[in-house]
Amino acid sequence: MTPRDAEDDNNNRWSDLDRPPLSATALRRAVVREGGLWSDVEVVQRIGSTNSELVSRAAAGKAVEGTVLVAEEQTAGRGRLDRQWTAPPRSGLFFSVLLKPAEVPVARWGWLPLLTGVAVATGLARAAGIDTALKWPNDLLVTVGDEERKTGGILAERAGEDAVVVGVGINVTLRVEELPVPQAGSLALAGAVNTDRDPLLRAVLRSLEDWYGRWRGAGGDPARSGLQETYAAGCSTLGRTVRAELPGDRSLVGEAVAIDGDGRLVLATADGVQEPVGAGDIVHLRPA
Incomplete structure (x- = not known):
């Protein structure tokens, strides 16, 4: 990058006053602590995919473990599939974020x-004063x-x-x-009520550290850690009639009735069968 490019990039970062840049230094000071989960926070201006880079x-x-890579802009961001x-x-x-749940x-x-x-x-x-619902799975x-x-x-990928x-x-x-x-x-x-990304990211990282610690401390048991119950309470998919688009061009229609111990969505079909779905796209067919 030439000096002129660097100057232009710095100016562009402040071109929209409603969208100020994040400060890696401030974020590290807020969330990195001795004995905590987060070990480093890096903010990059532009990247293809934070997931691909961290993998x-x-x-x-x-x-x-505990590395956090943040991008102001992704040029090749990916979701599921x-x-x-x-x-x-x-x-x-x-x-x-990079996690190593050895326990x-x-x-x-x-x-x-x-x-x-x-x-x-x-x-x-x-931090934002807003209700965010969860659509299974991510x-x-x-x-x-x-x-x-x-x-x-949300996208989770194995890294080794x-x-x-x-x-x-x-x-x-x-x-x-x-x-x-x-x-x-x-x-x-x-x-x-708040769209300042700095406090939003701090709040999310602190919450993730808390839940990850509970889950890891329970050996990954979703019931004992409270994760299964809390996820079900916030999952807008439950109680709806949905269509699951499954691998192999298969589809399944039923009422989403539960999240089982493996994190799968359980569908009650019209013929009285309860079938767990572990992977696939879910289409909400009617409101809860």
Whole structure:
């Protein structure tokens, strides 16, 4: 980068006063502490994908547990099934964290995206004063007007044998004309009392540290840690008739009645069978 490029980049960071840049120094001072989970916070201006970068670093032994990588802009952000996630610079929170839950059996690691959803919803309730609902398995929903809209998502990926990278994307200040699709939303459009990304990120990271500690301390047991009950209480999918788009071009329609001990969504079908769904897209067919 030339000096002129660097100067232009710095000016562009302040081009929208409603979207001030994040300070890695301030964030580290707020969340990194001795004996805590978070070991470092790095903020980059532009990156392809925070998840891809952190997975790569972990595989190369260049990142430790508790590393937080935050991007002001992602050019190749990904959701589940490699769906693209794009948003204007500094309009949201786009970050990934590296976790190494050695005390937890690998079979229970599937709870990590659900745990992250609970942590994000809890943190946003405190810092933004907004109710965030959870759509199984990894979507964050807010109400805009009288319509439920997706404002965020979670993506968990294995990073070698002993680690998981969990990525979070949250639309914070997206305006109507900036929405990628009409069904999308943002905290600002949902009436959040605070859209300052710094305190929002601090609140989410502290909540994630708390829930991760409870879950890890319980050996990953979702019932004993309180995770299963809390997730079910905040899950807007439960009580609805839904269609599950399953691998192999299969679909299943039923009422979502429970989240089981493996984090799967249990559907009660019209023929009286209860079938757990562990992977797939869920379409809400009617309001709860």
